[in-house]
Amino acid sequence: MRNHIRMSNDHPPQAADTGQRGFLHRVVLMDGIAALFLLTLAALWFAADALLLIFACILFAILLNALARIACRRLHLPSKRLALALVLALLALLLGVGGWLMAPQLSEQASHLAQVVPTSLDQVRTDLARYPRLRALLSELPSNKELMRQMSALVPNAGLFFSGVFGALGNALIIIVVGIYFAMRPQLYVNGIVRLVPPSRRPRARAVLDEIGGTLSKWLVGKACSMVAAGAMTAIGLSLLGVPMALLLGIIAGLLDFIPYVGPLMAGVPALLIAFPDSPALALYVLLLFGGIQLVQGYLLEPLIDQHTVALPPALTIAMQVTFGAVFGMAGVALATPMTAVLMVLVVMLYVQDVLGDDARPPARIKD
Template sequence: MSDEHTPQAADTSQRGFLHRVVLMDGIAALFLLTLAGLWFAADALLLIFACVLFAVLLQALSGIVQRRLRVRSHTLSLALVVFLLFGLLGAGGWLMAPQLSEQAAHLAKVVPTSLEQVRAELERYPRLRSLLAEMPSTAQIGRQLAAMVPNAGLFFSGVLGALGNVAIILFAGIYFAAKPQLYIDGMVRLVPPHKRARAREVLAEIGATLSKWLLGKSLSMLVAGIMTSVGLALLGVPLALLLGIIAGLLDFIPYLGPLMAGVPALLIAFSSSPEQALYVLLLFGGIQLVQGYLVEPLIDQRTISIPPALTIAMQLMFGTVFGMAGVALATPMTAVLMVLVVMLYVQDVLGDRVKPPAQQTAEAKD
C-alpha cells in the first residue's frame, strides 16, 4: 500500500489543507481590517499626507537656497526658508489684516443679497421661472454651505479645528523636513532587504515628483491671484484683494477651483450691474485662457504634466470618499499613484521601460 493512502498521510494532507484555509482566512481578515482602518482613519491619513506635502515643499525650497546661496548646511538652509516664509506671512498679515477683515465681513453680507438680486432678475424671464422654482432658496444654500464647512477639514472641524489642522501641518512638516532621512529609513526597514534599494528609488522619485509639482503649482497660484486682483480692481469690483486671494488659494484645485473662485466675484459684480457681471465673466474666462494655454504649459514643461481627464476623475473619486479635502489633495495623490504604478507595476512587473511623470517632463524639456 502506498504512503499517500495511509492514515498518517491522510492526516498530514488534512492538516496542510486546514493550514492553508486558516492562512487564507487570516489574510482576508487582515485585508478587511486594513480597509476598515483606512476608512475610519481617512481624515488623519489626509492630514498626514498634507504634512508630507508641506515638508516636500520646504525641502524643495531649502534645496534652492542651498544651490543659489551655496549654503552647505541643510539645517541652516531650512531655517532660512522657514524664517522667510513666516516673516512674509506675518508681514503680509499685519499689513493687510485690517483690510482683509473688513472685506471678509462685507463679503459675508454682500453674497446673500447678491443671490436675492440674481433670483429677482431671473424671475423677470418666464422661461426661467420653472427652473428657479426647483432651485433652493438663499437660506437653504446658506445652510448647505454651513454644513459643508465641517466636512471640508482634514481632521478637526470648525474654525478652531481649521487652525489646529494648519498648526499640525506647519509643525509636523517642519519636523519631517528637518530630518527626512530618519523617516525614509524607517519606511524602508518595513521592506524585505533585497527590495530596499528599489524602495529608496521609488520614495526618491515620489519626493522629486511632488516637489516639482508643488513648486509649479505655487507659481500658478501666485499668477492666478495677482491677475484676478488686478483685473477686478481695474473693473471697479469691490473686494478685489480678498477675491484675488480666494482665487489664488482655490487655484490649488485644478479645473474646479477657478470655477468656485468665480462665483462670489460674479455675484458681487451682479449686485452693481449685469454689465459688470458680464465683464467679470469675460475676465475670468480670459484668465483661464492665459492660465491654460500660456502659464500652465510653461510650468508643466519644467515640472510634471498630469492628464486633465485623469485629474478630474480622481477629484470625483477622492471627493466622493473623503469630501472637500479629498478634492483639494486629489492631484498630488494622483501624482504619487502614477509614480507607484509606473515603477512598481509597469517597470517591475511588465518590464516596460516607461519613465515616471517627472522624468518624462525632464526629457521633453531637453
C-alpha cells in the same frame, strides 16, 4: 513481504493527512490575509481624516525641502539645514509683514463679503425671474437658507481633522509644526519606512520613495507659481474693473487654484455674485476676466510649468477629484491631485516596470 505490503498501505493515509493539513493551512492563511485586509480597510476608513492631515503635513515638508534646495543651490549655502532655516525665516517674515499690512483690510472685506453674498443671491434671483424661460430653472434651485444649510453641512468634510474656524486654525498649526519636523530630518522617516520592507527589496523601496518625493516636490513648486499668478491676475483685473473686495477675491482665487479645474470655477462664483447686482455688464466683464485668466494659465503658464515639473492627465485628475471628494469630502477634492501623482508613481514603478517589465516613465519624467 507482508510487512512491506502493510507499510505500503500505510503511506496513502499519511499522504492524505499531510495534504489535508496543507490545504487547511492554506485556507487559514487566506482567511487571515482577508481578515487583515478588511481590518486595514476599516482602519483607513475610520482614520481617513487623520491620514489626510498627515499627508498634508508631508506635502508641506516636501515644499519646504524643495524651497531649501533651491535656496541652497542659488545662494551657495554650505548646508541644507541653513537653507531650510533661511526659508522658514523668510516665510515667517513675509506672512508677518503681509498680515500686519493687509489684516485690517482683509477683515473688513471678509465681513462685508459675508453680508453681500446673500443679498446678491436674492438680486440675481429677482433679475433672472423676469425671463419666463428661466423661472422654471429658478424654481428648482434651493433657497438661500437651504444653500447656507448645505454649506454648513459641508464644513465638517471641508477640514482635515478639526472642523469650524478654530478647527481650520488647528489644522494649519498641525500642518506647519509637523511639516517643519518632517522637513528637518526627512531621511529619518524615510529610513523608518524602508526598514519595514524585506532587505532584498529595500533599494527598490528607497528608489520609489525618492521618486514620489521628487514628483511631489516638482508638482508643489509648479503649483505654487500657478497660485501666485492666478491670485495676482485676479486681484489686478478685478481692481481695474472696479469690483469691490478685489484683494480678498484675489487671495481666494489664488488659494482655490490649488485645486485644478474645480478651484477656478469656485473662485469665480463670489466675484460674479458681487458684480451682478451692480451691473449685469460688469458681471459679464468679470466672467470674461476669469475666462481670460484660465486661457492664459491653460495655454501659456501651465504648459511652461509642466515642462519642468509634473504633467498629469486632465481626465484622470478630474476623475480622482470626484472619487476622493465622494469618499473624503472637500479635503479629498483639495488633495486629490497630489494623491493621484503618488498613485501614478506607485503603479508605474511597482506594477508596470517591476511586474510587466515595461520601460514606462513616472509622471515627473513625462514631458510630452
